[in-house]
Amino acid sequence: MNCMTLKLIPLALAVASGLIVSASEGAAAILRTGFDSATLGANDDGSSMAVDIGFETNFFGRTNNQLYVNNNGNVTFESALNTFTPFDLTATGRQIIAPFFADVDTRNYGSSVTYGRGAVGGYDAFGVNWSDVGFFGGTEGRATNSFQLVLIDRSATGLGNFDIEFNYGNIGWEAGTFSGGDSNGLGGDSARAGFSNGTGEAGTYYEIAGSAVNGAFVDGSVTALASSSNIGEPGRYLFSARNGAVGTAEITAPVPIPAAGWLLIAGLGGLAAMRRRNTRH
Template identity: 35%
Template sequence: MKRISALMLAVLFCTVIAAQEQSTFPAPGSDAYDRLKKEGSIPRGFYISGARDSMPAMKYIVQPAPASSVACECMVPVDGTFSIVPFTIGLPPNYENDDGSSPIIALPFNFCFYGQTQSNCYINNNGNISFGAPYGTFSANAFPDPNFVMIAPFWGDVDTRSITSGLVHYKITPTSMIVKWEAVDYFNATAVSHQSLYNTFQLIITDGSDPILPAGNNVSFCYGDMQWTTGDASQGTNGFGGVPATVGVNRGNGIDYVQIGQFDAPGSNYDGPFGNPDQVSWLDNQTFYFDVCSNNGNNLPPVVNAPQSCDTIEMCVGDTLDISATFLSPEQGQTTTIAVNPNGLVNFSIVSNTGGNTATLLAVLVADASNVGYNTISITGTDNGSPAQSTSADVIVHIISAPAISFSFSPTANILIGTQVQFNDATPGAVQWLWNFGDGDTSSLQNPVHDYSATGSYTVSLTVTLATGCTGTLTQVIDVVEEVIQLPVIAPNVFTPNGDGKNDALDFSNLLMYHGNVLQVFNRWGNLVYESADYKNDWQPKDMSDGVYYYTLFIPDRAETLTGFVHLIR
């Protein structure tokens, strides 16, 4: 109880520095502060000094680096390795607050910022981190701005005090810091006339070598569902309008900056970093990677928005993949162009490639069997700054073979109504099956049995799935016929091929009811003298001598073989 009371006394009043003048205001989070904020009496461009500056550096647990190199990832799920940011305004364990900042954070790695090493920072509740000073400023400015040194994935008036609002989480490793604003609300969202809206976004900074980001980058902005832009104290209404939220990086010298955009409305329209304020849902599920280390003529390389560059994309042969990338020029008036190298991939085509202050690429890849395995598509954006700077993004595509589908069924002919038809899959590596028997019935068994209730031709399809997730479909036609009386095949004992039109051929009675019959005839010495793979009662030998001949007749439809002797007499 004493500790909480001391904390409340420490923040009862604060000193606000704005426009180089010093004034005393009630502490953020207090009723008096909220009242002044709603009235518009809190100046823009302030940060809180006094009690915050006297607090010791923030203590935190450095999470161990992964045991092995991990693939880059953007939106990292909050788990047990994350902690809630201990803002100096707000009480533990959740530190719900408005306009608060963390104590100073001593980073366990060197973060390169415009050619200078930053070894500590502040996490500010209002959607940014800062260097040199904490900021409680809730109404964002456009960049460049000489008064703020910050990296802002979404600089807006975040307020986590509502019951339904999420919190701000962080995680520090030896080479990276992740800050995630998860489903956070805006200022005064709890007013009776207002609706609660929530934003989820994340910032990652690294030492430039951590594989959590693509090579050559040390900052990423990642977004989930973005639902609001502006709090009430920034002239917003129901989360929109008023002073736009700002997304970007600001060096604080009034010259060097990166601006991805300003946002003040619902919807998904976007006209570039420096046009009119944009609509916030354009940020939904977006990913931006960039390098803020360069001090090469104060020209940073282009910012890449290519979500596919941070994953290995798996495709099955025959699949189609749309590949998109956007490069934002860091400064107003710059033009960026895009170059693409598919590195030998076939069936790769560029749909559009448009340069500009916002450069865009759209390409299509149809996975081909000749490219089975891992493939790299290299995409590079180059600006026309002085000197020119480039950013590259590699899209890794893993193309997987399609199934070699095969199946059979039995019987194959004379299938009657009610006949039990056995279907057998012979596809190598199949782990899932979906049969469609063409009559409305299906089965997920590997080798099902099915019977038909009506005659007709049925298209049977088998769709299989391999362990890799690749699928394929094969179809065959099966004929169901009416039941017929199967008469026995009767063999003759004599035939007279003398050309008189009477009994000239070796004629088996009822044989033509059956198909695929195999006849072999042998002479008295056992020599094969005649053979037919589909005998039609049409053998009339001209050069055979009279005598006794031996025959075998295989009738597959009856699963029967007839044997016997026949006399040839002229």
């Protein structure tokens, strides 16, 4: 009996008690509203049918106007994907965009996966919301994750141009039990985040630093997805696809300055302004 078959057997017993992490109220502060006209029913390892994006994307030279929403934290273009243990995005033969590729189970916790068209800043967009989703092997009251993928039409700058946005609320787990995670969803073959066009050619794939590293993406880590960024906006990663190429410059979000530090900076700024005024003639 293989792992996939075993996963389809309902859990007969609750896992041993451990750390209880509740879904974070207002966890979706960084997540954009909307993109919820369709719902992927509660499931484990399921996918949508092919869904219209609403605009054309040029993804490393591959043109797409449809995609599959996969429960396990990713979208694919050629066919649905039910793989639950994340594979190396830098060596895959699949076209995939994955804000959080791990073993998502939405049959408990009040979880939901919704998707649909919308707009960002006046531009057409398509988004997927993984809201308070649990992990396979978890039980009610265990950690949940909230994250989002948004594709934004930028065809005004060139046919097929678009942006990829990863948005993160709370990230409380990183792996299901069939991926080696413990009863709290930690350890094992932990989540990966990034994308690939499936050719294996240099420059056509990318993983966010911390992918497959135990604990790296979880809240409280110095590299937690909900507090890191490549654009200086904690909880948000943005990648621009222009003429088929996708930019991957990564800039760590600035370390927050304590209140006392801001007071010092403000004081120094005031002194500098006074000096400028006093030296004018």
